[in-house]
Amino acid sequence: MSKIAAGLVVALSTFAASAADATQIERVVSPLGIEAWVVHEPSPLIAMDFAFAGGGATQDPADKLGLSSLAASLWDDGAGDLDEKAFHTRLESKSIGLSFSAGRDNVRGSLRTLSANRDEAFDYLRLALTAPRFDTDAVERARRQIVSRLTRATTSPNDIASRTWWQAAFPGHPYGRPPGGTPESIARITIDDLKTYTKRVLARGQLKLAIVGDITAAEVGPLIDRTFGTLPAEPELKEVADVAMQGLGRRIVVPLDVPQAVVTFGTRGIGRSDPDFMAGYVVSHILGNGTSSSRLYHEVREKRGLAYGISESLTWLDHSALLVGGTATRSAVTGEAIGLIESEMHRLGESGPLEQEVADAKSYLEGSYALGLDTSAKIASQLVQIQLDKLGIDYIDRRTSLIEAVSLADTKRVAKRLLDAGLLVTVVGKPEGVASTE
Amino acid sequence: MPKPPPKLLPKLLGIANPRPGRALAVALTLSATLACALLAALPLSPAAAAPEIGHFTLANGLEVVVIPDHRTPVVTHMVYYKVGAADETPGKSGLAHFLEHLMFKGTSKNPLGRFSQTVSTLGGHENAFTTEDYTAYYQRTPRDRLKTLMEFEADRMTNLVLTDEVVRPELQVVLEEQNMRVANNPGARLYEAMEAALFLNHPYGRPTIGWRHEIEKLDRAQALAFYRRFYTPNNAVLVVAGDVTTEEVKALTETTYAQVPRVAEMPPRLRPMEPPHEAARTVTLADPRVTQPSLRRLYLAPSSHTAAPGENEALDVLAAILGSGENSRLHQALVIEQDIALSTGAGYDGTALDYSAFQVAATPKPGTTLPQIETAMDAVVADVIEHGVTSEELERTKNKLVADAIYAQDNQMTLARWYGEALATGSTVEDVQHWPDAVRAVTADEVRAVARRYLDKRSSVTGYLIKDTSRPEGKHT
Numbered sequence: 001m002s003k004i005a006a007g008l009v010v011a012l013s014t015f016a017a018s019a020a021d022a023t024q025i026e027r028v029v030s031p032l033g034i035e036a037w038v039v040h041e042p043s044p045l046i047a048m049d050f051a052f053a054g055g056g057a058t059q060d061p062a063d064k065l066g067l068s069s070l071a072a073s074l075w076d077d078g079a080g081d082l083d084e085k086a087f088h089t090r091l092e093s094k095s096i097g098l099s100f101s102a103g104r105d106n107v108r109g110s111l112r113t114l115s116a117n118r119d120e121a122f123d124y125l126r127l128a129l130t131a132p133r134f135d136t137d138a139v140e141r142a143r144r145q146i147v148s149r150l151t152r153a154t155t156s157p158n159d160i161a162s163r164t165w166w167q168a169a170f171p172g173h174p175y176g177r178p179p180g181g182t183p184e185s186i187a188r189i190t191i192d193d194l195k196t197y198t199k200r201v202l203a204r205g206q207l208k209l210a211i212v213g214d215i216t217a218a219e220v221g222p223l224i225d226r227t228f229g230t231l232p233a234e235p236e237l238k239e240v241a242d243v244a245m246q247g248l249g250r251r252i253v254v255p256l257d258v259p260q261a262v263v264t265f266g267t268r269g270i271g272r273s274d275p276d277f278m279a280g281y282v283v284s285h286i287l288g289n290g291t292s293s294s295r296l297y298h299e300v301r302e303k304r305g306l307a308y309g310i311s312e313s314l315t316w317l318d319h320s321a322l323l324v325g326g327t328a329t330r331s332a333v334t335g336e337a338i339g340l341i342e343s344e345m346h347r348l349g350e351s352g353p354l355e356q357e358v359a360d361a362k363s364y365l366e367g368s369y370a371l372g373l374d375t376s377a378k379i380a381s382q383l384v385q386i387q388l389d390k391l392g393i394d395y396i397d398r399r400t401s402l403i404e405a406v407s408l409a410d411t412k413r414v415a416k417r418l419l420d421a422g423l424l425v426t427v428v429g430k431p432e433g434v435a436s437t438e
Numbered sequence: 439m440p441k442p443p444p445k446l447l448p449k450l451l452g453i454a455n456p457r458p459g460r461a462l463a464v465a466l467t468l469s470a471t472l473a474c475a476l477l478a479a480l481p482l483s484p485a486a487a488a489p490e491i492g493h494f495t496l497a498n499g500l501e502v503v504v505i506p507d508h509r510t511p512v513v514t515h516m517v518y519y520k521v522g523a524a525d526e527t528p529g530k531s532g533l534a535h536f537l538e539h540l541m542f543k544g545t546s547k548n549p550l551g552r553f554s555q556t557v558s559t560l561g562g563h564e565n566a567f568t569t570e571d572y573t574a575y576y577q578r579t580p581r582d583r584l585k586t587l588m589e590f591e592a593d594r595m596t597n598l599v600l601t602d603e604v605v606r607p608e609l610q611v612v613l614e615e616q617n618m619r620v621a622n623n624p625g626a627r628l629y630e631a632m633e634a635a636l637f638l639n640h641p642y643g644r645p646t647i648g649w650r651h652e653i654e655k656l657d658r659a660q661a662l663a664f665y666r667r668f669y670t671p672n673n674a675v676l677v678v679a680g681d682v683t684t685e686e687v688k689a690l691t692e693t694t695y696a697q698v699p700r701v702a703e704m705p706p707r708l709r710p711m712e713p714p715h716e717a718a719r720t721v722t723l724a725d726p727r728v729t730q731p732s733l734r735r736l737y738l739a740p741s742s743h744t745a746a747p748g749e750n751e752a753l754d755v756l757a758a759i760l761g762s763g764e765n766s767r768l769h770q771a772l773v774i775e776q777d778i779a780l781s782t783g784a785g786y787d788g789t790a791l792d793y794s795a796f797q798v799a800a801t802p803k804p805g806t807t808l809p810q811i812e813t814a815m816d817a818v819v820a821d822v823i824e825h826g827v828t829s830e831e832l833e834r835t836k837n838k839l840v841a842d843a844i845y846a847q848d849n850q851m852t853l854a855r856w857y858g859e860a861l862a863t864g865s866t867v868e869d870v871q872h873w874p875d876a877v878r879a880v881t882a883d884e885v886r887a888v889a890r891r892y893l894d895k896r897s898s899v900t901g902y903l904i905k906d907t908s909r910p911e912g913k914h915t
Contacts (some may be wrong), residue, residue, distance in 0.1 A: 145780055
């Protein structure tokens with residue numbers, strides 16, 4: 001691209017004063033039409049995060065679970081003329097950090113470089129995205145490592161509890177399948193599968209980009225066109241159905257010989273675009289934010305010493321919404337802890353939170369946002385998440401007023417909606433007096 | 439001299455690595471992205487890139503470090519006490535960590551919950567952690583609330599109030615923490631046994647969290663006695679990082695920390711030291727839940743405080759060449775060339791007062807036995823002892839380590855920990871500042887010399903994690 005201007009550059013937003021003084025987020029649209037959010041910071045570094053929305057584990061074929069994870073682990077294991085070792089040596093010798101990961105819904109990646117090596121770093125990223133090699137020896141090594149990890153997970157109480165929970169919550173839906181696959185499914189994946197998947201999901205159409213550091217908005221356009229421009233315009237994504245969580249009221253015990261039983265619990269949540277989301281966020285914070293200011297922590301840990309940690313949080317996916325939490329307790333008191341979780345949720349659902357609790361929670365949620373935006377890397381990651389959540393480039397500005405607008409009445413109404421539906425609970429260990437429901 | 443603290447919860451558990459002590463959900467949240475480094479041959483020297491560090495000591499003996507970072511209006515406030523598990527009386531293991539939990543139980547002025555609630559209402563985070571050598575407490579909040587944090591933390595430096603009503607449930611919480619970190623985890627149980635075998639005489643052989651049968655007997659009186667013996671301004675280091683100046687911090691200490699009386703005198707920290715090691719040790723842990731056998735070895739090594747000049751940095755370089763990343767010796771030999779291992783690693787963290795451990799580890803590919811993998815690992819170690827390292831490896835590794843240090847400056851919490859941990863383990867502000875230069879100065883001869891001196895099997899423990907086949911599957915019936 002010989003054009004100097006990087007397409008449309010508009011300064012649309014500033015962080016709230018409490019988030020980052022005078023830091024501007026600029027929306028850049030490249031000559032090829034790729035959008036990026038850019039924060040120019042005086043620093044010798046560049047942090048870029050990106051996502052291919054919708055390209056995650058939901059796209060795995062039913063008999064090839066874990067395809068997305070295996071592919072993501074291989075994109076930086078050799079590309080173009082550079083084999084695995086040569087590619088890693090180049091990255092290491094320039095101290096360039098490049099990584100990819102596949103989640104349930106999305107594929108995410110990050111690039112970290114010194115601005116002096118900017119063009120070279122983006123070239124490696126382009127190669128990884130457009131010309132990954134999938135050499136047989138690299139594929140087999142990655143496959144063995146993943147199989148080993150998945151095999152270990154088959155005897156880990158935390159993994160079993162979580163896997164069992166998701167399976168029961170989403171029977172017959174991609175969300176019910178293990179996103180990383182199983183030892184058997186990973187064994188079935190071929191190099192052709194990896195190539196086909198890569199071509200299907202790595203496309204410009206669902207790309208979300210945020211770049212923070214020593215780069216100006218004007219420089220971004222040509223750079224991202226060179227990096228991402230040769231990708232297909234649109235991904236070929238399988239439709240994924242919206243789904244409500246199942247298994248409410250159900251309890252599943254998986255026996256395992258460990259001294260401490262691991263518990264996963266959850267219920268239906270509130271979608272990110274639901275008008276009640278913020279009120280739900282406040283209610284969830286009050287119930288189980290994992291610190292002494294939450295009801296679950298206070299009752300289960302502080303007052304009775306039943307567990308070291310207990311927390312829950314709202315989890316929003318593209319096609320469902322959840323409230324999921326966990327704890328771990330000695331076998332003798334596991335039943336007592338589960339009973340307390342259920343009764344505390346019921347109590348909060350019935351009577352709603354106290355006025356002071358709501359005020360404190362709002363104050364926390366407003367103030368704590370800045371702590372998540374105090375490094376370049378954190379800002380880049382957060383700006384991609386805001387794009388994935390479709391919240392708009394002015395979200396950081398609007399966030400405080402969205403929280404402020406939550407009233408006590410809102411939280412009471414939403415607490416009832418959120419906490420009165422019953423729980424799906426999975427327990428792994430040898431909990432005394434806790435049995436599976438039929 | 440110490441290197442930057444680990445960016446995430448450590449991959450290889452080391453004796454000097456912090457074991458986050460409090461709530462799961464507010465465990466250390468250091469940025470993972472810092473683990474990727476930047477080019478070291480950059481025009482600016484690390485010293486030039488480093489912020490202006492403030493450093494002074496109050497009349498009551500409290501040492502203060504200020505690390506200005508004005509990019510965002512946030513502060514990180516940390517207090518390090520120079521007391522850890524290795525300072526416990528034999529028979530009372532776990533007391534330092536138990537007291538860390540009890541420090542959240544309030545004072546006469548600020549009863550139970552007020553400090554935590556205040557931090558939470560400010561949108562702040564708090565946590566604490568205990569290691570063999572130090573116990574640290576921290577909060578992160580908007581910059582304008584620093585004074586409040588200092589008032590609370592100064593108050594609980596000497597005014598802790600404990601009742602059995604709060605102590606007893608907290609003991610159960612700590613026992614659940616032991617369950618979670620150790621009892622439920624075969625790898626962690628093996629590691630405890632390895633540390634106990636590595637140290638023939640030094641208290642680093644005890645687990646920081648304590649032995650379960652001794653934790654069970656801890657109580658209020660023991661915790662208070664320990665508190666009165668070790669919690670005093672002259673045994674602490676205050677680190678403030680973020681959007682503040684040294685002058686501001688100095689002024690704020692006047693009405694807060696400067697008012698705390700010196701309540702105990704601190705004798706030198708002299709622990710029983712190790713005799714010469716003559717017998718290589720092996721430890722085996724068998725558990726039905728082990729799906730993949732693995733091997734790990736700990737060599738007794740000096741800490742940044744006890745190493746001869748230059749040795750510490752040479753050990754950092756050696757660990758990276760042997761086991762860090764896909765270009766490392768162990769990975770190339772065992773995973774790529776011989777194709778007998780799934781993964782390998784090596785590590786060294788000198789952040790400790792008396793000793794550290796140099797670690798190597800490997801997980802064999804199915805079909806490869808532990809003795810086979812051990813022979814191959816020994817050959818890689820023997821080769822580096824005999825032939826040293828290449829200049830290409832040396833330069834690449836030094837660049838990477840220096841780059842890590844420069845990258846650490848993106849994160850005020852990482853910087854605060856780096857200084858706090860150094861000062862709590864006998865190093866100085868200057869040591870931290872000069873660490874990149876000291877790494878740059880490491881020669882190939884020095885790397886070979888520390889390999890020859892410290893990678894000595896007679897002062898090592900080799901741990902084998904294997905499957906117990908007498909109880910198939912580990913399924914409870």
